[in-house]
Amino acid sequence: xxxxxxxxxxxxxxxxxxxxxxxxxxxxxxxxxxxxxxxxxxxxxxxxxxxxxxxxxxxxxxxxxxxxxxxxxxxxxxxxxxxxxxxxxxxxxxxxxxxxxxxxxxxxxxxxxxxxxxx
Numbered sequence: 001x002x003x004x005x006x007x008x009x010x011x012x013x014x015x016x017x018x019x020x021x022x023x024x025x026x027x028x029x030x031x032x033x034x035x036x037x038x039x040x041x042x043x044x045x046x047x048x049x050x051x052x053x054x055x056x057x058x059x060x061x062x063x064x065x066x067x068x069x070x071x072x073x074x075x076x077x078x079x080x081x082x083x084x085x086x087x088x089x090x091x092x093x094x095x096x097x098x099x100x101x102x103x104x105x106x107x108x109x110x111x112x113x114x115x116x117x118x119x
Contacts, residue, residue: 012040072107085110 009018016031018040028035071089078088088106095103101119108114 011036071109075109076106078106080108080111080113081115082113083108083111 010016011018011029011032011034013034014029014032016029018027018036019030026035026037027040073089073091075087075089077086078090079086080088085108087109089109090104090106092102092104096118104117104119106115106117
């Protein structure tokens with residue numbers, strides 16, 4: 001018995017939004033547990049594959065040289081106030097209350113001098 005107008009992507013029995021297709025190429029409603037063929041999505045079916053990153057703990061350990069040369073975040077053109085180098089990496093944190101700006105931490109790529117700016 002259909003209680004809802006059939007809209008692609010929603011269960012015709014209970015109206016819940018459908019999860020992605022399962023391994024059997026059908027879709028099972030999380031709410032009412034009824035199973036439907038893929039045509040319940042209408043023309044909206046898009047096949048996709050999820051690729052997970054491989055976890056390699058040895059790649060997480062950096063040598064001292066890699067630690068010294070790798071940037072600590074995205075790189076921006078900003079002049080270091082200590083050595084004058086024109087590239088710095090940066091990271092942001094919300095250290096003050098939510099209605100105030102974030103704090104930006106800059107690190108010189110050459111001398112590793114650190115400075116901060118309240119934005």
